[in-house]
Amino acid sequence: MNRIDSKAVLALARAQGHAWVDEAAAQRIAAGATAAVAAVEASLRQGEAGLLIEDSAGFLATLEQLAEPTR
Amino acid sequence: MSLENWTLVEVADAIRARRVTSREVVETCLARIGAWQPRINAFAAVLADSARAAADRADAAVAAGVPLGPLHGVPLAHKDMFFRASRRSTLGSRNAPPAWGAGESSLLGRLDAAGAIEIGTLNMCEFALGPTGHNAWLGDCRNPWHTDHIACGSSSGGGTAIAARLAYGGFGSDTGGSVRLPASACGVLGLKPTNGRVTLAGMMPLSPSVDIPGIFARSARDVARLLGIVAGRDARDPRSSGLPVPDYEAGIERGIAGLRIGVPQNYFLENVESDVVARLDDSLRALAALGAEVVPVTVPAPEHLTELSRALVYAEAAAIHGPWLREHSAKYSPQVRMRAATGLSIPAAAYQQAQQLRPRILRRFVDAVFSTCDVLHLPTLAIPVPTLAETDVGGSATMWEKIAVLVRCTAPFNYLGLPALSVPCGFTDNGLPTSFQLVGRPFAEATLLRVAHAHDGVMGSSRRAPSLRP
Numbered sequence: 001m002n003r004i005d006s007k008a009v010l011a012l013a014r015a016q017g018h019a020w021v022d023e024a025a026a027q028r029i030a031a032g033a034t035a036a037v038a039a040v041e042a043s044l045r046q047g048e049a050g051l052l053i054e055d056s057a058g059f060l061a062t063l064e065q066l067a068e069p070t071r
Numbered sequence: 072m073s074l075e076n077w078t079l080v081e082v083a084d085a086i087r088a089r090r091v092t093s094r095e096v097v098e099t100c101l102a103r104i105g106a107w108q109p110r111i112n113a114f115a116a117v118l119a120d121s122a123r124a125a126a127d128r129a130d131a132a133v134a135a136g137v138p139l140g141p142l143h144g145v146p147l148a149h150k151d152m153f154f155r156a157s158r159r160s161t162l163g164s165r166n167a168p169p170a171w172g173a174g175e176s177s178l179l180g181r182l183d184a185a186g187a188i189e190i191g192t193l194n195m196c197e198f199a200l201g202p203t204g205h206n207a208w209l210g211d212c213r214n215p216w217h218t219d220h221i222a223c224g225s226s227s228g229g230g231t232a233i234a235a236r237l238a239y240g241g242f243g244s245d246t247g248g249s250v251r252l253p254a255s256a257c258g259v260l261g262l263k264p265t266n267g268r269v270t271l272a273g274m275m276p277l278s279p280s281v282d283i284p285g286i287f288a289r290s291a292r293d294v295a296r297l298l299g300i301v302a303g304r305d306a307r308d309p310r311s312s313g314l315p316v317p318d319y320e321a322g323i324e325r326g327i328a329g330l331r332i333g334v335p336q337n338y339f340l341e342n343v344e345s346d347v348v349a350r351l352d353d354s355l356r357a358l359a360a361l362g363a364e365v366v367p368v369t370v371p372a373p374e375h376l377t378e379l380s381r382a383l384v385y386a387e388a389a390a391i392h393g394p395w396l397r398e399h400s401a402k403y404s405p406q407v408r409m410r411a412a413t414g415l416s417i418p419a420a421a422y423q424q425a426q427q428l429r430p431r432i433l434r435r436f437v438d439a440v441f442s443t444c445d446v447l448h449l450p451t452l453a454i455p456v457p458t459l460a461e462t463d464v465g466g467s468a469t470m471w472e473k474i475a476v477l478v479r480c481t482a483p484f485n486y487l488g489l490p491a492l493s494v495p496c497g498f499t500d501n502g503l504p505t506s507f508q509l510v511g512r513p514f515a516e517a518t519l520l521r522v523a524h525a526h527d528g529v530m531g532s533s534r535r536a537p538s539l540r541p
Contacts, residue, residue, distance in 0.1 A: 013412070025412070039376075043372070056427050059426075068513065068514055
């Protein structure tokens with residue numbers, strides 16, 4: 001799993017100018033970011049093999065295609 | 072029945088029929104706000120003078136016999152993140168950059184055109200980031216059924232104000248459950264429409280690809296009327312759908328005989344407390360007695376949906392808040408500061424993958440679930456409404472765990488973009504309201520409202536009102 005630890009969070013925060021991020025904050029942020037990224041990776045593993053070529057701008061079109069038929 | 076207990080549709084019809092004046096209705100709400108606001112802190116601002124003036128204009132229009140809109144003279148109140156050029160919204164903060172909170176909301180414009188009166192702006196969690204209703208800047212919002220308990224959030228004032236009969240309906244925003252959770256905690260209906268059904272233009276963004284305005288009201292018919300007014304394509308919002316808007320009120324009486332109600336066999340009913348389960352079972356029995364067929368459903372890969380949503384929400388929130396947060400971190404409360412900064416550590420590739428997976432996962436979910444049932448039935452909040460003290464975790468080590476418990480059954484549908492409606496169904500052992508949640512195919516709001524209307528017809532759950540305790 002792609003684990004984002006507090007050292008990586010601190011480094012990224014410093015690189016982006018967020019001097020307020022301390023070790024305690026970095027640990028909380030790391031926990032949240034790791035969980036989100038792990039879900040993305042797990043979902044990628046569940047999908048069929050192949051390139052991920054979907055256009056994310058097509059989400060609304062997908063909702064409309066799957067719309068409930070008028071009852 | 073006293074005026075405050077009328078529904079939005081009842082009071083709109085009565086104003087039109089000259090059985091009551093808009094001024095009487097507004098004064099009723101203002102009197103209740105005066106009594107309740109010190110106890111529950113539902114409002115960010117009360118707009119008494121402008122509401123009275125608008126009511127007098129509304130009554131003059133009735134007397135003049137001019138055409139009236141479907142919300143003519145009815146007082147509403149909305150989360151303080153829908154912009155008007157004439158004021159600056161708080162966004163749940165005292166410290167937002169001056170340019171934030173300014174603009175013009177398309178949604179408010181549609182409500183204005185329908186004749187609605189805005190009686191105040193509602194308390195909310197700081198920048199809509201928080202599921203409990205705590206707010207360090209505006210003061211905590213409290214549950215009207217018991218003020219030691221949370222109202223939930225982030226549209227905390229919406230649940231409290233509508234439940235306490237301080238307005239007849241209102242709008243919040245729902246990015247992870249922020250309308251459905253306070254609706255459930257306070258005992259009113261809360262609708263998260265399909266993403267794209269309602270315009271985002273002029274609403275504070277938290278995560279534009281996930282955000283959607285939602286509705287608080289005390290009956291399914293009230294929700295139907297409000298949705299019918301605000302739904303539909305908006306040229307100012309490229310994310311809004313151009314699909315035709317049905318007449319949501321027209322079909323609401325059709326009943327639910329033969330409708331298939333799906334009960335998830337995995338994930339959503341795990342770790343649900345027993346008194347919540349008991350009320351869910353009551354509601355299923357009521358729906359079955361009305362002719363619905365209750366069927367088991369296996370939901371594909373639900374365990375990742377909440378975190379997939381977070382990959383989008385936190386990355387987009389970090390993009391929005393990053394520059395201000397970098398320079399003014401002390402102007403954020405600790406939990407909001409850390410949540411807004413989480414996206415700074417989510418790789419861009421992971422964010423993009425979460426976006427690209429979204430249509431694929433949606434299609435798989437809809438194909439698997441809605442080939443078996445017409446609507447899903449599940450909890451909104453899996454636990455009885457907790458107290459403010461139990462959930463006052465700030466930015467501590469238990470922050471993520473507490474948040475996860477609250478949004479477990481709501482956030483998945485923000486990632487999927489599906490319509491979801493929280494419907495009151497009684498009370499848990501601590502005396503606080505609980506609810507069931509209905510989820511449908513994209514743009515199936517009419518079906519959800521039909522089920523809620525049928526349920527309320529036999530259970531009457533939305534008619535009970537909280538009372539002021541000494």
